[in-house]
Amino acid sequence: MNVLLDLCVVPIGVGISVSKYIAACERIINEAGLKHEMHMYGTNIEGEWDDVMAAVKKCHQVVHEMGAPRISTTIRLGTRVDKTQTMEDKLKSVKKKLSNNVSD
Amino acid sequence: MNVLLDLCVVPIGVGISVSKYIAACERIINEAGLKHEMHMYGTNIEGEWDDVMAAVKKCHQVVHEMGAPRISTTIRLGTRVDKTQTMEDKLKSVKKKLSNNVSD
Amino acid sequence: MNVLLDLCVVPIGVGISVSKYIAACERIINEAGLKHEMHMYGTNIEGEWDDVMAAVKKCHQVVHEMGAPRISTTIRLGTRVDKTQTMEDKLKSVKKKLSNNVSD
Amino acid sequence: MNVLLDLCVVPIGVGISVSKYIAACERIINEAGLKHEMHMYGTNIEGEWDDVMAAVKKCHQVVHEMGAPRISTTIRLGTRVDKTQTMEDKLKSVKKKLSNNVSD
Numbered sequence: 001m002n003v004l005l006d007l008c009v010v011p012i013g014v015g016i017s018v019s020k021y022i023a024a025c026e027r028i029i030n031e032a033g034l035k036h037e038m039h040m041y042g043t044n045i046e047g048e049w050d051d052v053m054a055a056v057k058k059c060h061q062v063v064h065e066m067g068a069p070r071i072s073t074t075i076r077l078g079t080r081v082d083k084t085q086t087m088e089d090k091l092k093s094v095k096k097k098l099s100n101n102v103s104d
Numbered sequence: 105m106n107v108l109l110d111l112c113v114v115p116i117g118v119g120i121s122v123s124k125y126i127a128a129c130e131r132i133i134n135e136a137g138l139k140h141e142m143h144m145y146g147t148n149i150e151g152e153w154d155d156v157m158a159a160v161k162k163c164h165q166v167v168h169e170m171g172a173p174r175i176s177t178t179i180r181l182g183t184r185v186d187k188t189q190t191m192e193d194k195l196k197s198v199k200k201k202l203s204n205n206v207s208d
Numbered sequence: 209m210n211v212l213l214d215l216c217v218v219p220i221g222v223g224i225s226v227s228k229y230i231a232a233c234e235r236i237i238n239e240a241g242l243k244h245e246m247h248m249y250g251t252n253i254e255g256e257w258d259d260v261m262a263a264v265k266k267c268h269q270v271v272h273e274m275g276a277p278r279i280s281t282t283i284r285l286g287t288r289v290d291k292t293q294t295m296e297d298k299l300k301s302v303k304k305k306l307s308n309n310v311s312d
Numbered sequence: 313m314n315v316l317l318d319l320c321v322v323p324i325g326v327g328i329s330v331s332k333y334i335a336a337c338e339r340i341i342n343e344a345g346l347k348h349e350m351h352m353y354g355t356n357i358e359g360e361w362d363d364v365m366a367a368v369k370k371c372h373q374v375v376h377e378m379g380a381p382r383i384s385t386t387i388r389l390g391t392r393v394d395k396t397q398t399m400e401d402k403l404k405s406v407k408k409k410l411s412n413n414v415s416d
Contacts, residue, residue, distance in 0.1 A: 120288075126302045143245065144252040145252055201228050
């Protein structure tokens, strides 16, 4: 089962700057060989369910090891069985409608 | 690693009423032996990371088998290593402050 | 436009215990006269869009005034125009299917 | 109060393809003059709280007018009072740590 996932990890109890923890998560996702793309409020990830979820778990483990006593993460995740849809497909579909000015 | 998770599964492409799919997820979580509590916009679940995530995966598999071609799920999940905190602990902590009218 | 909303406010940069901030939000929502119900990972709120959103904004303002330099909030929100649905309706619909053991 | 918001609108009851509704939301956000950037699972938006929230409300109104009987939206939103942080700042902060290979 392929999944498109959007991950936002928020370490709590380590002060106001959290970017080094987010950078660590980026490295984990990258080393897992998963297709991914960071944005301003999370990271898009694409891959097999088990591979993606293993990377999410490793993010929690590593961020705790780095010293964060508490983590609050939010995830959006989509699966579909009618067709295979990549991250690019999903964006392209909206952008096509925007450029064609199709509103209905 | 213990996790407190809040799960909201949204089946897409099956019309406007989705309660039978949510009921199926409730059964899956219950049969997994996980502590859980449904609310108006999701379900609180408590348990070991792998057990909870296995239940989330099974929800997607079963909802697809029931006929939903597409699913968009949102998850909040919290882990902490400073202490063990149950679902009840978390609520109690806020309720105590409310009843004591402690505002600072 | 009526809205069913699920609010989770996470103050950042105030240490590991955040319950007093959550309690402050509960008071704000309560004083706004909105129907609401706290759960382990957020608070369900029901009301007119503008009233609910005004309460969410006030939560951010007050939590900042209490000393939190940074807040990361997550919201689920549902609207529908086919019928009026309360928090109770939504839960009842799933619970009925669970008790009847209706799986299709 | 400036806000960084991540918006994901999911129309329900209109079948499996939802890209025309997402495109409509993109137009609304664009016409509101808000800085924004679409990604695979939502749209980053930056602006004054009231302006951003007015755009979110208009998205719901327009998507209902286009025929969606039900909408389930998820939002992440961040505010901070210690400094002004733009969408670019937030990304740059993580990317700098990644390129410097700073892990602690």
